[in-house]
Each structure stands twice: as structure tokens, then as C-alpha cells.
Amino acid sequence: MNAELVVDAGRRLEVIVTTVSSDAHTWNLVYLQLLLEELGCRVTNLGACTPDETILRECRLRRPDLLVVSSVNGHGGQEGLRLIEALRDRPELVATPVVIGGKLDVVGGGAGSTAAALLAAGFDAVFDDGAGLTSFRSFVRALPARAGAAIGAP
Template identity: 60%
Template sequence: MELGKAEHVGLDVVVSTMASDAHTWNLVFLQLLLEELGHRVTNLGACVPDADLIGECRRLAPDLIVLSSVNGHGFNDAQRVIPGLRACPELEHTQMVIGGKLGITGADDGSVARTLRAAGFDKVFEESASADELRSFVRALARAVPV
């Protein structure tokens, strides 16, 4: 590394809820977990309107977008917002994941995850997923992203 030039280490990550979700503790947890792993996190907060989420992600062009849902409406919100995110040329190579309480009907047969993956998410962390699953995913992604 040259003197005076900082080495780019870690991923640039955006964490956010979607328009209908006012919960913030999940975002603080995700931010701290990702920062603990050495990544730079922009936390957009709760109740982020679709246009604002898409606009900020376009502006920041992160390596990873992590959407979190606690209120149980994540499945519907995600299907509405993912096409707009995937349509942005700036986000062509951005990994996009969603997790948390994605529905209000309880455990399902995996159809929620399959539907969201087909809609454009790279990974879906269902409510029963552990923090270790996210850590493993992010570590593998960080190894794959060129410095």
C-alpha cells in the first residue's frame, strides 16, 4: 500500500426498512453487526418511502443492500420495491437481501423466499434465520468483491 493512500477495506452497505415499517431496533442491530465485521454502513432508518430508498441506493451505489422487516409486511413491500432497485444501472452488481418477519401468516413452505428470490433478491433470510447466517453470507460476499 502506498503511503498516504488508504486501502479500501470492507463493503459499503445500506440498511433500511421499507415504507410501512417503523421499527428501528432491527436496523441498529444490523448496523452494529455489519460494522463489527469491518463494513461501512449507511442506515436509512424506518418508514423509508420507495422513491427515497431507490434514490439513496442509486446515489450511494453500495456493494450490499440489506432490507429488514419486523411488522410482517415485508413480503408485500419487497415485491413493490425490488423492481425499482433492480432497474437502476448503478445497482447492477449490488447484492440485495431481505430478512425478518416477512409475512403475517406464520411459518410457510418456503414460497415467500422463492417468490422474493425470483423477484430479484439475492438472498432471503426468513424470520427463523440466525445472525450467523447473515455473517456467513456477508463474509463470503466480502471475499468475492474486488478491493
């Protein structure tokens, strides 16, 4: 078993996994939850078609170490912009690490410009459909170190 990602004495990395409000897919969320749990994270899965306000409420209540937004239907880029704007407008959530990934546009071939727009809007990282999971795993593993905490079992 992998060492748990610990952010401070005895507390595992808290992650919220969700999708955008128009995306009814759940298999991607289950996969991400299992992957993050394998990395030692404690995961709250908000499920499919999650309204922005629900995501914001859960982030205010849970204060996650990471919010992961996944999209399969191709509307992640458009709806992700709306979500990150709402999240970054709240002072208590402005520093929350937020990533988005999956199929981010319906046009195809626009991954570079979509990713650039999402990063400029406030996402900490963008993982497009064809990138694989290596960079996502590396990002998650680096979170405790960025917070000045150690990685290891509590």
C-alpha cells in the same frame, strides 16, 4: 476486533440498512448496523418507514456493496417485491447485492413460499425470522471474495 471487510485497496464494504415503507421499527436496524460495523463494514442506516424512492436514491448516490432490507411488521415480503422490482429496473443498480430478512409475511408458516418469491424477484438472499444470524454473517463475509477482493485490514 474483527478484520475489516475490504473490497479494494483501503475501502471497507459499504452497506445500506433500511426497512420497508410501512415498517416503523428501528431496533432491528440498529442491531443490524452494529452487527455489520462489528464485521468491519461502513453502514448507512436509512431508518424506519423509508419510502422506496429514498432507498433507490441512496443506492444511486452511494453505490453500496450491499443493501440490507429488514422487516419486523410482516410486510417485508409484499413490499420487498415492489422494492426489488424498482431496484432491478434501474440499469445502474441491477447488479447491487440485495438481501431481505425478518418477519416477511403476516400469515405465518408461509416463509418458504415467500422466500422463493423474493429470490425469484431478484433478491440475492432471504433470511427469514427464525433462521438466526449465522447464514447472514457468512453471506456478508463472502461479499468481498465474490468481488475478487481480499478480507483484511486496509
